[in-house]
Amino acid sequence: MGKRVLVIEDEANISEAIRYILSKDGWEVDTHADGADAAARVSAAPPDLLILDVMLPGRSGYDILDALRAAEATRALPVLMLTAKGQTADRERAARHGATRFMTKPFANADLVAAARAMMAPT
Amino acid sequence: MPGSRLIGTRIRAQRLSRGLRQADLARAVQVSPSYLNLIEHNRRNAGAELVSAIARALDVAPDTLLDGRESETIEAARAAAAAAAASAADLERIEEFIGRFPGWADVLSATQARIEELEATIVALSDRMAHDPFLPEALHEILSAVTAVQSTAVILADDEALPPEWSRKFHANLLADSGRLADGADALVSYLDASAARETGLAAPQEELEAWLERQGYHIAAAEDPAPPDLDALVQGRIELASDAARSLARAWIARAHADAQALPLAPFTAAVAEFGIAPDLLAARFDAPLDRVLRRLASLPPDPERPALGLVLCDGSGTLTLRRPIDGFALPRFGGGCPLWPLYQALRAPLRPIRAELVTTARIAHRFTAFAVAAPRGPARFDAPEVIEAAMLLTPAAAAPATPAATEVGPSCRICAAAGCPARREPSILSGAGAKP
Numbered sequence: 304m305g306k307r308v309l310v311i312e313d314e315a316n317i318s319e320a321i322r323y324i325l326s327k328d329g330w331e332v333d334t335h336a337d338g339a340d341a342a343a344r345v346s347a348a349p350p351d352l353l354i355l356d357v358m359l360p361g362r363s364g365y366d367i368l369d370a371l372r373a374a375e376a377t378r379a380l381p382v383l384m385l386t387a388k389g390q391t392a393d394r395e396r397a398a399r400h401g402a403t404r405f406m407t408k409p410f411a412n413a414d415l416v417a418a419a420r421a422m423m424a425p426t
Numbered sequence: 427m428p429g430s431r432l433i434g435t436r437i438r439a440q441r442l443s444r445g446l447r448q449a450d451l452a453r454a455v456q457v458s459p460s461y462l463n464l465i466e467h468n469r470r471n472a473g474a475e476l477v478s479a480i481a482r483a484l485d486v487a488p489d490t491l492l493d494g495r496e497s498e499t500i501e502a503a504r505a506a507a508a509a510a511a512a513s514a515a516d517l518e519r520i521e522e523f524i525g526r527f528p529g530w531a532d533v534l535s536a537t538q539a540r541i542e543e544l545e546a547t548i549v550a551l552s553d554r555m556a557h558d559p560f561l562p563e564a565l566h567e568i569l570s571a572v573t574a575v576q577s578t579a580v581i582l583a584d585d586e587a588l589p590p591e592w593s594r595k596f597h598a599n600l601l602a603d604s605g606r607l608a609d610g611a612d613a614l615v616s617y618l619d620a621s622a623a624r625e626t627g628l629a630a631p632q633e634e635l636e637a638w639l640e641r642q643g644y645h646i647a648a649a650e651d652p653a654p655p656d657l658d659a660l661v662q663g664r665i666e667l668a669s670d671a672a673r674s675l676a677r678a679w680i681a682r683a684h685a686d687a688q689a690l691p692l693a694p695f696t697a698a699v700a701e702f703g704i705a706p707d708l709l710a711a712r713f714d715a716p717l718d719r720v721l722r723r724l725a726s727l728p729p730d731p732e733r734p735a736l737g738l739v740l741c742d743g744s745g746t747l748t749l750r751r752p753i754d755g756f757a758l759p760r761f762g763g764g765c766p767l768w769p770l771y772q773a774l775r776a777p778l779r780p781i782r783a784e785l786v787t788t789a790r791i792a793h794r795f796t797a798f799a800v801a802a803p804r805g806p807a808r809f810d811a812p813e814v815i816e817a818a819m820l821l822t823p824a825a826a827a828p829a830t831p832a833a834t835e836v837g838p839s840c841r842i843c844a845a846a847g848c849p850a851r852r853e854p855s856i857l858s859g860a861g862a863k864p
Contacts, residue, residue: 314570314573316574317570317577320599408569408572408573409569409577410577412577412580412581
């Protein structure tokens, strides 16, 4: 059974593409679209990897990340943040909030797979 | 001197006093309405020929429009002195300076006018960059669509073993996202393309509504008729109401103006205004009407040169300004909230409590106003429904109402207010001034 990844992304077609790409790479993929209850969803069953969009309805990705980093169970959860902005300030902000890695939209499918694999590799 | 700073204000006053629309005057003197709008707001200088043409169209002597040149020079010199923190002794000698060095006084006046024009441009650009919500939203929308298109296209192109059901799904997604991308790009291009229109202030639906209201002197004649107005007919084809959102706002405003007008009929209401003056509480008592309705009605009466100038500001429960009827001397921000010290916000904190306050502006040339404010629930009272509050503030030059000695210093908005040491400041000002930091 592959590693579990949860994709929190409100754009359904992006979620669907990520689901296909990572499933094909052997991941077990779940998706979630709403920011408001995203932290609770993650905490209820922490995945091996979280892919988290920044601009979400209900609650921003940064706020969700703050909540996750404040909880013991998800403090060290690998989180790959996605943002449509891709500016230095956003990259720094993501790092400040505790993102493990940062990827800007639009991204290459191969880069996403490589990043997900790299985040699971033993350090 | 066609470059005189307040010619535009005089042109506007003369035009309004004749009930002439901006577009009609523009047509008569063969300039575009947007150019005349800039002139009337003293943002462009009118040449000598154009001033003469406007004077002919308004049937006034050109001097009527040019009057006050000397006082303007004094005012400009005072403004320049205030900006440079000149000593009181120097300020007392302004008229002597103008008398002895008229040429240099003109140079100073022109320079001061140019500084104010540039500051206004900086304010507008800065506000746009800081507060314009459209650009980041539009770019996010486009980047999201591009991301979905790119990821999906790569899957379709590279994965030869793609199951047919996935292939169909991704083709459908691609079609939807490419349409969305085209729409997003279209909206962005339209937005960027509209720079000329933006210069006349037509950037957002609310600004379109205000431009449309301004064109008719903030009075909607059709609202006076007891029969319900044909909202669609009144908003269709109006050049200022370019967007659906603006037309929707205009329909809502007309419906409200109609309700206000029927509750406060024009003839008896204007007679009462003539009797009481700008006294909203007395008018409310006379007509047994809510105060907020009286404030709106006062600001929506047909233009009358005999009546004091009136400005109106409305805000919702969040403090966001939802309508701005400007009044000379009281700058209103184009984006974001206003000065936290406005009675408008005091009213918001104490709904249904009428507030009257004397205000003095923090601008270089201070103006005094009397403000009447009240906040009231919007819509019918309902159990278990969210409380929706709106505040209204009517402004009139202080001389038009009985003055009280204490006046509160207020600005337009922290960002464009250089008042030093203001305890209510929420962000530094972009204008010059050492005390502009919170």
